[in-house]
Amino acid sequence: MGICPRRCTIIPLLLSLSFVLLFLYFLVVPTPPSPKPPSSSASSSSSSSSSSSCDLSVGEWSVDPNPPPPLYTATCPFHRNAWNCIKNSRENMARITSLSWRPLSCLLPRIDPELFLRSLRGKRIGFVGDSLNENFVVALLCTLRSADNGARKWKRKGAWRGGYFPSFDVTVAYHRAILLASYTWQPVEQIATPVNDGLKGIYRVDVDVPADDWANVTKFYDVLVFNTGHWWGLDKFPKETPLVFYREGKPITPLGISGGLRVVLQSMISHIEREVPKETIKFWRTQSPRHFYGGEWDHNGSCLFTEPLKQEELDSWFDPRNGGVNKEAREVNHLIQQALKGTSIQLLNLTHLSEFRADAHPAIWLGKKDAVAVWGQDCMHWCLPGLPDTWVDILSARILDRLEVG
Numbered sequence: 001m002g003i004c005p006r007r008c009t010i011i012p013l014l015l016s017l018s019f020v021l022l023f024l025y026f027l028v029v030p031t032p033p034s035p036k037p038p039s040s041s042a043s044s045s046s047s048s049s050s051s052s053s054c055d056l057s058v059g060e061w062s063v064d065p066n067p068p069p070p071l072y073t074a075t076c077p078f079h080r081n082a083w084n085c086i087k088n089s090r091e092n093m094a095r096i097t098s099l100s101w102r103p104l105s106c107l108l109p110r111i112d113p114e115l116f117l118r119s120l121r122g123k124r125i126g127f128v129g130d131s132l133n134e135n136f137v138v139a140l141l142c143t144l145r146s147a148d149n150g151a152r153k154w155k156r157k158g159a160w161r162g163g164y165f166p167s168f169d170v171t172v173a174y175h176r177a178i179l180l181a182s183y184t185w186q187p188v189e190q191i192a193t194p195v196n197d198g199l200k201g202i203y204r205v206d207v208d209v210p211a212d213d214w215a216n217v218t219k220f221y222d223v224l225v226f227n228t229g230h231w232w233g234l235d236k237f238p239k240e241t242p243l244v245f246y247r248e249g250k251p252i253t254p255l256g257i258s259g260g261l262r263v264v265l266q267s268m269i270s271h272i273e274r275e276v277p278k279e280t281i282k283f284w285r286t287q288s289p290r291h292f293y294g295g296e297w298d299h300n301g302s303c304l305f306t307e308p309l310k311q312e313e314l315d316s317w318f319d320p321r322n323g324g325v326n327k328e329a330r331e332v333n334h335l336i337q338q339a340l341k342g343t344s345i346q347l348l349n350l351t352h353l354s355e356f357r358a359d360a361h362p363a364i365w366l367g368k369k370d371a372v373a374v375w376g377q378d379c380m381h382w383c384l385p386g387l388p389d390t391w392v393d394i395l396s397a398r399i400l401d402r403l404e405v406g
Contacts, residue, residue, distance in 0.1 A: 073086065109397060133227045135384070175214040269339050309358050361380070
């Protein structure tokens with residue numbers, strides 16, 4: 001047998017030294033913490049879902065193969081007949097309520113009515129604006145009633161409609177104020193200045209005066225949700241009965257409807273910032289889009305759709321550059337976003353997710369025999385249960401996030 005080379009002795013020494021060095025390394029250097037597993041839908045909370053890093057308004061609609069039943073039925077005492085699509089035998093209701101909104105960057109939890117009411121015990125929620133905010137509040141009232149069968153109607157403080165939930169001492173109400181600012185009708189014989197032929201009168205809008213419907217109740221509520229925009233058009237105020245704008249009692253001329261809306265938004269938002277307590281949670285809801293196809297509401301516009309629109313269809317329907325009948329939502333949203341900059345009022349963005357849902361309006365199922373012949377199809381408001389229940393989920397998440405309920 002030959003003599004072992006020197007390296008036969010060196011190799012064991014090197015191996016021993018390597019093990020000693022590795023032992024010392026792991027002794028001195030701390031082990032990094034294990035990464036946390038992604039949270040499941042069962043463990044995610046409202047607050048994590050609505051954090052500042054999550055935009056609940058960006059996502060897509062998907063069919064839930066096993067959708068949970070709606071939280072209320074056609075018998076809800078807070079219902080408004082024209083939106084009670086189950087009672088009115090609206091076709092496709094099972095499909096309408098089987099779609100779920102899936103935000104791209106987080107989870108949107110379904111409202112837990114009991115948790116929501118318990119978290120807001122002793123508080124009051126007020127909605128101020130036009131009938132689309134009424135559509136919203138009816139969905140919330142019916143949803144919350146599922147957790148308190150003793151709920152009863154509440155119409156105080158000038159509220160148009162509302163509900164009181166005695167088990168939790170919570171009040172939810174709606175104040176109708178379509179322009180937010182005060183406006184009054186003046187027939188042509190009361191107008192001192194020369195008028196155009198065909199003028200029947202004017203609606204005087206005092207841009208610096210909040211409407212009486214809500215001016216004196218803002219300190220009563222702990223949460224306020226504002227909106228306006230759907231009445232700001234020539235279809236509501238044609239040249240025979242136009243809006244004329246005043247500030248400090250003097251007419252502002254010349255000022256069209258769009259310019260008037262801009263001034264009213266600035267003035268009303270300034271009033272809210274001055275007069276509403278700082279601790280009040282304040283939201284401004286973006287526009288609810290319309291889905292009139294083939295004409296305006298009074299020119300045979302229709303929305304007899306069975307499926308939502310596709311993403312690539314939205315701009316053709318709603319981009320103002322295309323001049324369509326449904327362009328007003330994005331136009332008004334631009335003015336709202338500009339007016340809210342630098343304020344304490346939070347934007348409640350519900351427009352984009354609603355743009356898809358051409359299938360979810362009452363359309364011809366309005367509950368009255370001659371309603372369509374008189375008013376046309378309703379392609380503006382929404383079936384209940386339906387899309388506004390998703391608005392309720394988002395509002396609930398946002399409120400609970402502010403209250404730090406997780």
